[in-house]
Amino acid sequence: MKTTEKRLPKHWLMKSEPAAFGIDDLARAPRRTAAWDGVRNYQVRNMLRDDFRRGDRAFFHHSSCAEPGIYGTMRIVRAGSPEPADSRWYQVEVQLLRRFARPVLLETMRKHADGPLRDLFVLRRGNRLSITPVTDDEWNFIHQLAGERTE
Secondary structure (H helix, E strand, O other), rough: OOOOOOOOOEEEEEEEOOOOOOOHHHOHHEEEHEEEEOOHHHHHHHHHHOOOOOOOOEEEEEEEOOOOEEEEEEEEEEEEEEEOOOOEEEEEEEEEEEEEEEEEEHHHHOOOOOOOOOHHHHHOOOOOOOOEEEEOOOOHHHHHHOOOOOO
């Protein structure tokens, strides 16, 4: 008898420069949904292709801006698929769930780098990946820092 194990949704941190595509752009998109494309890193491409599933949750992180940090949450509504313009690269479709009333800035997360966020990839020296996994504990703790309930 073969048993199938249901996969729990994963959590991610997805970085974007707000000048290129920010949380406000996602909020204005039809159905608050857009393709997360333009990733040009093979390691991240492989995550988009192999690891993302419909129903996964992600933090929307603004980078390369005056106040980098996590500004809200998204849901993956379409798993990884080839980009129409170049099938070598992959994209997912995301939908805005919530914009945080109080963003969790990078400087705030760094204050917890020796505690609950010690393994958070975005805090690691030299990490340049635009998408990284987030553990359940990190997900919950960051929601606490934002003063938000978890989805």
